[in-house]
Amino acid sequence: xxxxxxxxxxxxxxxxxxxxxxxxxxxxxxxxxxxxxxxxxxxxxxxxxxxxxxxxxxxxxxxxxxxxxxxxxxxxxxxxxxxxxxxxxxxxxxxxxxxxxxxxxxxxxxxxxxxxxxxxxxxxxxxxxxxxxxxxxxxxxxxxxxxxxxxxxxxxxxxxxxxxxxxxxxxxxxxxxxxxxxxxxxxxxxxxxxxxxxxxxxxxxxxxxxxxxxxxxxxxxxxxxxxxxxxxxxxxxxxxxxxxxxxxxxxxxxxxxxxxxxxxxxxxxxxxxxxxxxxxxxxxxxxxxxxxxxxxxxxxxxxxx
Amino acid sequence: xxxxxxxxxxxxxxxxxxxxxxxxxxxxxxxxxxxxxxxxxxxxxxxxxxxxxxxxxxxxxxxxxxxxxxxxxxxxxxxxxxxxxxxxxxxxxxxxxxxxxxxxxxxxxxxxxxxxxxxxxxxxxxxxxxxxxxxxxxxxxxxxxxxxxxxxxxxxxxxxxxxxxxxxxxxxxxxxxxxxxxxxxxxxxxxxxxxxxxxxxxxxxxxxxxxxxxxxxxxxxxxxxxxxxxxxxxxxxxxxxxxxxxxxxxxxxxxxxxxxxxxxxxxxxxxxxxxxxxxxxxxxxxxxxxxxxxxxxxxxxxxxx
Numbered sequence: 001x002x003x004x005x006x007x008x009x010x011x012x013x014x015x016x017x018x019x020x021x022x023x024x025x026x027x028x029x030x031x032x033x034x035x036x037x038x039x040x041x042x043x044x045x046x047x048x049x050x051x052x053x054x055x056x057x058x059x060x061x062x063x064x065x066x067x068x069x070x071x072x073x074x075x076x077x078x079x080x081x082x083x084x085x086x087x088x089x090x091x092x093x094x095x096x097x098x099x100x101x102x103x104x105x106x107x108x109x110x111x112x113x114x115x116x117x118x119x120x121x122x123x124x125x126x127x128x129x130x131x132x133x134x135x136x137x138x139x140x141x142x143x144x145x146x147x148x149x150x151x152x153x154x155x156x157x158x159x160x161x162x163x164x165x166x167x168x169x170x171x172x173x174x175x176x177x178x179x180x181x182x183x184x185x186x187x188x189x190x191x192x193x194x195x196x197x198x199x200x201x202x203x204x205x206x207x208x209x210x211x212x213x214x215x216x217x218x219x220x221x222x223x224x225x226x227x228x229x230x231x232x233x234x235x236x237x238x239x240x241x242x243x244x245x246x247x248x249x250x251x252x253x254x255x256x257x258x259x260x261x262x263x264x265x266x267x268x269x270x271x272x273x274x275x276x277x278x279x280x281x282x283x284x285x286x287x288x289x290x291x292x293x294x295x296x297x298x299x300x301x302x303x304x305x
Numbered sequence: 306x307x308x309x310x311x312x313x314x315x316x317x318x319x320x321x322x323x324x325x326x327x328x329x330x331x332x333x334x335x336x337x338x339x340x341x342x343x344x345x346x347x348x349x350x351x352x353x354x355x356x357x358x359x360x361x362x363x364x365x366x367x368x369x370x371x372x373x374x375x376x377x378x379x380x381x382x383x384x385x386x387x388x389x390x391x392x393x394x395x396x397x398x399x400x401x402x403x404x405x406x407x408x409x410x411x412x413x414x415x416x417x418x419x420x421x422x423x424x425x426x427x428x429x430x431x432x433x434x435x436x437x438x439x440x441x442x443x444x445x446x447x448x449x450x451x452x453x454x455x456x457x458x459x460x461x462x463x464x465x466x467x468x469x470x471x472x473x474x475x476x477x478x479x480x481x482x483x484x485x486x487x488x489x490x491x492x493x494x495x496x497x498x499x500x501x502x503x504x505x506x507x508x509x510x511x512x513x514x515x516x517x518x519x520x521x522x523x524x525x526x527x528x529x530x531x532x533x534x535x536x537x538x539x540x541x542x543x544x545x546x547x548x549x550x551x552x553x554x555x556x557x558x559x560x561x562x563x564x565x566x567x568x569x570x571x572x573x574x575x576x577x578x579x580x581x582x583x584x585x586x587x588x589x590x591x592x593x594x595x596x597x598x599x600x601x602x603x604x605x606x607x608x609x610x
Contacts, residue, residue, distance in 0.1 A: 091399060149444050
């Protein structure tokens with residue numbers, strides 16, 4: 001049975017990836033700092049602080065996975081874009097990729113980011129849009145993908161890179177855009193926001209995980225966007241949530257100025273994914289937002305107004 | 306007095322860079338594995354194996370340079386393009402860049418390569434030509450430049466990257482193109498070669514070092530090509546050397562097939578360097594080749610025919 005190691009299986013995207021993995025057959029190994037996690041049958045848990053390159057290398061040498069899905073990285077909202085912890089993750093991931101090759105690994109899939117691109121008005125195309133990341137996060141992710149490719153070339157393993165656009169859905173941090181708006185609306189607090197005209201590619205996290213795991217089990221190598229290909233304004237997201245809650249008056253568009261570093265459009269071109277993997281997102285934004293809202297209200301025991 | 310650390314000062318390009326540095330004023334520190342090197346006054350030598358990240362970090366913390374010229378890397382002909390040692394150099398360089406920032410460094414200049422580009426028929430433009438390296442060497446250099454930029458962004462130091470095209474001249478390895486041809490011709494051995502139609506940007510190493518050191522002492526950040534901007538065929542180089550030696554009959558063009566990975570054209574666009582640094586190469590290829598040949602013959606005590 002194929003041995004599969006997943007890192008970051010307790011993170012936002014990792015949790016969904018682990019669920020998708022468990023629909024397949026395999027000898028599943030997962031790593032967390034404590035060595036504990038989802039108690040479903042069929043997962044062997046390992047304790048490791050992956051930012052420590054020596055520990056990461058030792059783990060890979062012990063598990064000797066054939067497939068490695070590397071979803072661990074610093075993701076703390078408000079912190080991840082500029083923290084030097086990104087450099088530690090780059091160093092540790094590179095060491096892990098080398099250990100993976102040296103221990104007979106055959107296929108390495110890592111999670112990249114839309115922040116690697118210098119986006120234009122059109123959708124980002126994996127092998128055409130310039131890689132000119134503006135954040136420490138984007139730079140370290142782009143550097144890591146080059147490093148993984150170098151290790152893959154030397155050791156002869158296959159490598160793919162899933163460039164994630166804007167995931168949302170169950171398990172999202174309350175400090176990220178959509179949960180924070182939902183929470184404000186439910187608490188009847190004002191929602192102070194930009195004009196919200198920037199266009200983004202929001203992807204429902206379970207869909208993103210489905211694509212990532214499909215990529216893991218494919219033979220495709222190279223970079224692949226993980227998005228929907230559909231541009232949506234932040235304004236649409238907020239207006240829809242506010243309308244669903246019956247509280248459009250709480251929203252103050254234009255109360256905040258957008259950061260000058262924010263690109264006006266950041267959307268995936270999904271042609272390569274469609275052609276090579278035959279995949280497209282099944283959950284449109286409206287349906288995804290409705291699910292997020294329904295999930296939140298369910299946990300509250302109903303809408304309190 | 307500004308403290309300047311140079312790595313790789315005993316390598317091909319590093320030797321020329323050190324000579325250029327010594328024309329300036331500064332508190333010069335140089336690192337070699339043995340801690341020994343050029344005995345000219347005004348250089349403090351340090352012993353360090355830079356591929357060992359812990360040693361590299363300790364060195365930077367001890368010297369605390371303001372300027373760092375990082376010229377060390379694996380460069381062994383026939384080996385450097387594909388060896389996994391490139392990954393070690395990437396890891397160590399990244400660790401060194403972080404230590405440089407953490408210890409108050411202000412300006413980091415590293416040596417990149419034309420092998421980072423996916424070149425077309427025209428000259429490679431620093432911020433336009435796609436970065437799609439085909440070798441392990443090119444991937445690791447490109448990844449390292451991203452990593453240095455990430456560290457620079459976090460710590461607030463200035464960073465520049467000198468993408469070196471094809472250097473030749475005094476100190477070149479006898480296993481590289483030009484010295485090996487010169488040695489064959491002098492020994493009256495046949496020169497078996499490709500058709501030699503590929504166009505390259507050959508730069509006289511002392512000129513390359515002049516540009517790199519000018520970049521180090523400038524305020525410019527970003528990537529800069531180190532070339533001449535002039536395309537020359539490999540055939541021209543060989544024909545000129547053979548003619549100078551009076552042995553054109555020794556050359557067998559077409560005896561070897563070029564590697565399929567060899568791009569037909571790999572030439573620098575020098576517009577950015579000219580505009581930002583006001584620099585252009587002073588030694589044209591013909592003059593540079595004549596110097597190489599004269600130097601070789603001088604060491605032999607005259608041309609033996």
